[in-house]
Amino acid sequence: MKILLIGEYSRLHNSLKEGLIMLGHEVILLSSGDHFKKFDSDYSFHPAFLSGYWLPRKIKNILYKLTGINLEKAERSLRFFLLLPQLKNFDHVQLINSDAIETFPFLSRILYKKIFKKIKNRSLLICGDETPVIDYLLKKESAYSILTPYFEDNSLKEHFEYPLKYTTKDYRKTFDWLVENCQNLVASDLDYKIPMEKMGYSVHFIPNPVNTLKIEFQEQKINDKIVIFLGINRSSYIKKGIAYFEKALQIIQEKYAKKVAVIITENLPYEDYIHLYNSAQIVLDQIYANDQGYNALEAMAKGKVVFTGGGKEFMDHYNLKERININALPDVDSLVNELSFLIENPEAIITIGKRARAFIEKEHDYINIANQYLASWNSKTIS
Template sequence: MRVLLIGEYNRSHFFLKEGLQELGHEVTVIGLNDGFKKVAVDISLDQNYTSGIKKKIKVLLHKLFNIDLHSKSIKKQILKNQSQLKGYDIVQFINESSFLCTPKIECEIFDLIKSWNNKVFLLSCGTDYISIKYAYDKIPKYSLLTPYFEGKGSKNNYQAPLKYLQEDFKKLHKHIYKNIAGVIASDLDYHLPLKNHPKYLGLAPNPVKILPPNPIKEIKGKIIIFHGINLYNYYKKGNDIFEKALEILQKKHKNNISIITVKNIPYNEYIKSFDAAHILLDQVYSYDQGFNALEAMAKGKVVFTGAETEWLSLHNLKEDTVAINAIPDPQQIAKKLEWLILNPDKIIAISNKAQEHVIKNHNYIKSAHKYIDLWNSAN
């Protein structure tokens, strides 16, 4: 089977590719390499208007004539690569706006790629119309829009997710859903908004390529806490809450902890930068683990991330045994961190369980099997 995976966040599509290849399929990943993260793709689309004079020209033309040079450039590159983008049995878009183009151009690119291939699927991974409408209507107890409702940051901080509620993006959403064979969710944060949707095929766990198990066996010296920050998503990920929790912790346990903070670094640097850590602070406003959390858990780190009751029920787990649920309360996060510092045996136990969980539920080959089953289930 020939599979075309369109778009990339971290390495979710690339690990899926490797899993599918292990099962004997031919796979290509095309994408923008996820901004500053610079993740690997087979066909990389150049973003020619992100800095310098080209960016200024782009902004000016968009303001004066509503012309988007990035969108025109991406469509031109898609047409140039047509021979490498046709004749696939399965195509999967990672998002409704996989190329960060205007809705009109996204729609045109979608139609082109659909016309060149057989079945087309959508992955609900990253923000899209349904997940943002779900969050905007305040259906979950908290979401990435919670800091928006609380007035944190500027409107620019929320422009990326809120754009999906605009009429042109809503039209794009409807057009894509009308023309796909089905939609798949990558974790509970996308599964819950999609439940009972007629095009929803089910949940396929994020694929992770597992390293040989290497859990924490003993802790010598200070407990190392890692906090990776994407400044663009600072409030949406709850980094401000993590920083407040760390301030609380520093006052009580300064001599017992070491804190590593990194900001906006490429993916390959990021996953190496927390190797020495015992604890990783991932994100606050989620019900499930995203890709970074899973990779840290695969390395045996104790991760503060989404681990809500719905996730515990899904996997039949007890609280604080595999991951720590990071709720939007710095006092509570500091309390959980203190519990771990005072009970280092808990860090060792959770480290083992975290690796076991990722191996059991997110192995890239097992995940690839799940995707194939869901693709085959579509009419």
């Protein structure tokens, strides 16, 4: 098969591409690189002109402040349009999200229609904020979610502009149009599978692919100090509950000044981010989750102890009897207690790290996951 993957937010599509290629398929990936993260892509629609030069960037920012219009969205759609003539003879196309091109919804629909005229087999991946997911979270039926800070303080609404946009009329129209014009919906983890099913959608649940051939497992060695890593993405700071980690780290640094070293980074390109967290034994990923995002999975594959989603629903789904990560709750005392246990019992870091790697190899192997995608594309969830 010749497969087109559109969009990249986490390296999910890159790893899926690697698995599909290993199975003998031809794969082309289009993306913007996701801003500062700079993920690999075969063809890019990154807004290089408006983001890469001082004067255009200044004009863009002024226009946005005056009108709320984001010119980068227009540049992405133009660059995507110019790529269309090169996109020929594909057997399947998958979108990473209903906003895979990261442009205005009406332009997304125009460009999707042009792509879909050429490619008859299509799938939509649910691996982040999406219309039914946000609709469900707004019902407040779960104990906590990425919207919890917004529920607790409505003055934070501007910080939730990205997830809440999916409930607006134009974004909802795009999602509904895609449901009508794709054969499959695929959910990448429990944080999306559960809401989609609660909102009445049938989805193929396929865990994130992780290429363990590229990620070397290193049994954790405890030296003079245990290294704790916190990588901050400023745009998702609040919805990932990073403030809880920061408060917990302040207490831990005072309590174990001679036993720990802390690395905190912000808005780093993917390659730099990975390089810096390699020295850590413990990685603080996110609060408000039932499952693991991509950064957490890669850290687990390296044998690190990751604070992320890992509660009862997750443990039950995978039939796990022992912890393969630390379930990070929105509770500073809980985080401090979990960190303190690991610092005082460093052998637990080694044990959990080994379990984490074994879990990734069993449930997230990129070739096995690629096979699951191929099977899903031949089995409709949307009739």
